[in-house]
Amino acid sequence: MRARTSFLVDDQIEFGAVRDTILASWTRSREWDIDTDNVELSGEFDLEPDSPLVRAAAPIVADVADQFAGEPVSVILTDADGVVLERRSGDTALNQHLDKVWLAPGFSYAERFIGTNGIGTALEGRGPAQVFGHEHYVEPLADLACAGAPIWHPTSGKLLGVVDLTCWRRDAGRFMAVAVARIARQIEGALLEQSGPRELALLHDYLSACQRARGAVFAVSPGVVMMNDRARELIDPMDQVALIAGATEAMNSGQRLMMIDLPSGAVARVQCKPSWTDRGTTGGVLHVHLAAPDIPRPRTHAAPTTSSQAAAVGSGMLWTKCRQAVDRHFQNREWLVLEGEAGTGKATLARATHQCRTPAAHLRVLDSDEYSPRWVAEIIEELETGAGGTLVLTHVDRLPPEGVQALADALEPHRESTDHERMWVVATVGPGGLTAGDNVPDLLEFFPRTVEVPPLRHRVEDLAELVPQLLARLTRGSDLTCSPDAMRVLMRNRWPGNVEQLYQVLRKAVARRRAGVLTAEDLPPECRAITRRVLTPLEAIECDAIVDALLDNDGNKAEAARHLGMSRATIYRKIRGYGISMPGVEAGRRG
Structure with missing residues (x-):
């Protein structure tokens, strides 16, 4: 208790006063700005009463609860978000206290909502967690002790939830950690027995492939990913994500052999062997062979000359994949549309690609906002004299109809050229891309390829x-x-x-x-208007979709949920989780 007070008040703590896992959890709780004096939770979470986890765990939780029937102990099952699915206890006083602190079905005990506790800390640490008394970050939980153990899917390795034992602090004992670990293993065993024939078939094919193959082997299906040691050694995690996503999409479309560009710059040759096909979804085994990287990295020795040129910097998966696609189209001299929000670095990306491949060749950037007869004449001149060079036309989507017609007339004599030394032409546009109106040419006929540039x-x-x-x-x-x-x-x-x-x-x-x-x-x-945590790319995309839906529906969350095809409870949970605020009646972003 003294250590917790010192941590909260003085921002310091005596070495060894608390366990490292607890100190790490306290630090996370403070970063999430958890209220230390009150428990304020919302029950706006979806419950899945018939999920595989609930079906496997229900008889085991009931049996354990019967064993503890005469003890002040509660057996609690949660999902991977810390949402309580089931709570069993025969002690009235303990149940009343757990209701008071909202440790009840429908409420999440993830660390980001309630701070240090056996459930949330087990989820964050991906391992067993024990929290006693004042080790809890929130004061109203100090009378409790809890031990949680994560539950993993036996074939996919996915974290499904946590089983937790909670009792009064005075009744806590070492038995809790041993008991809760055994319960978690029993639930995992029940999950394995419930595995359907598809998962078992995939596991059989994967093990057979691993015995025969010397290279990297993956097994993928909806909800299941397995890989051998060779795959882990050869392919870094960022490349693994891109490879699995690309192979799954290709396999669902019927492809059995494909080449996939990886964020690291390498190219993967993937051979797919399906284990089963069901209603358009496929599971199977991937044999992967890596080719040497073929795409040069942007030069880093020269300092940028403008603020926007720094947009070419980055090695994240989305940016690298985008850059690789642009480079591939450059090598094939395919005219290209770069689509994205203002400030994402569309023109800069085109310039960087040109400078990496042909730094001595001619480069010209023309802004469509400066449209005039002279602007059109300059385009014609560049196309006729700039062989082997690059022409970047920015903001093409802002051209008036007569400007679109003039640009189409200028491009027409050159678009069918098969000369590998012809000028590479890139058009940049905002979100929504190029659209053709009445009596206005469709410029996409001149630019057969479009690459979306991801926002920051x-x-x-x-x-x-x-x-x-x-x-x-x-x-x-x-x-x-x-x-x-x-x-x-x-x-x-x-x-x-x-x-x-x-x-x-x-x-x-x-x-x-x-x-x-x-x-x-x-x-x-x-x-300073920030989200509670750094969002993954997929979370950022989902957050954007929710904000757009709220804006389109004047802040009406129910209508936004219907528009997105999600339940009202789900959109409330995600709004809170992403830190989306709604000032007045207008929907807005918290950061």
Whole structure:
């Protein structure tokens, strides 16, 4: 208790006063801004009363509860989000207290909602967790002791939930950790017995392939991924995600042999052998062989000359995949549309590709906002004289109808050329792409390929490279670095203005501090509206969809949920989880 008070009040703690796992959980709880004095939870979560986990665990939980019938112990089952699915206890006083602190079905005991506890800490640590008395971050839980153990799917290895034993602090004993681990193993055994013939067939085919093959082997199906040791050694986690996603999509479409570009730059040759096919979804075994990387990396020795040029920096999966696609079209001299939000670096990406491949060749960038007869004449001149070079036409979607017609007339004589040295033409457009109106040519006929450039909020991992580049530009090489706390603030921002907004934020920060270490206090107020945590690319995309639906429906959450095809409880949970706020009647972003 004294250690907890010292941590909360003085932000320091005597070495060895608490266990490392508890201190780590306290630190996470503080970053989530958990209220230490009150328990405030919402029950807006979906329950799956007939999920495989519930079916497997129900008889085991009931049996354990019968064994503890005469003891003040509660047996609790949660899903992977910490949402309580079932609670069994024969002790009236304990049940009343658990209801008081909302440790009841329909409420989540994930750390991000309630701080350190046996359920949430087991989920965060991906392992057994014991929390006693004042080790709980929230004071109303100090009278309790709990031990939680994660439940893993026996074939896919997916984390399904937690089984937890909770009792009064005075009644806690070492038996809890041993007992809860045994219960978790029993539930996993029941899950294995419930595995259907598809999973067993996939497991059989995977094991047979591993015995015969010397290379990387994967087994994939909806909800199941397995890989051998060779796959783990040869293919890094980022490449694994891209490979599995690409192979699954291809396999569902009937492909059995494919080449997949990986974020690292390598190319994977994948042979698929289905184990089963069911209503358009397929499970099977992948044999993977890697080819050497063929795509050169952007040059890093030259400092950027403009704020937007730093947008070419990044090694995250989405950005690397986008860059690889653009490079492939460049090598084939295929005219290309780059689509994305303002400030994402569309034109910069085209310039970077040109400079990586043909730095000595001619490069010209023309802005469609400057449309005039002279602008059209310059395009015609570039197409006729710029063999082997690159022409970038920005903001093409802003052209008036007569401008679209003039551009089509200028491009027409050159679009059918098969000369490998013909000029590479890139058009940049905003979200929504190119559309054809009445009596207006469809420019997509001239640009057969489109690559979507991801917004910065979908690739926040690239900030670790972007921020130093921009700081070097803004300080003209002065020794100014970004502190970890400032980087955390930047990574939690939503960046609706993308790299340009990041540049402006750093410019204001540099005005306060020109050298040394940039701290969170140096950042302008506009970047303090942040999400609770750094979102994954998929979470960022989902968050965007929810915000758009709320905006389209004037903040009506029920209508937004119907529009997205999710339940009302789900959208409430996700709004809270992503930190989306609704000022007044208008829907908005919290960050």
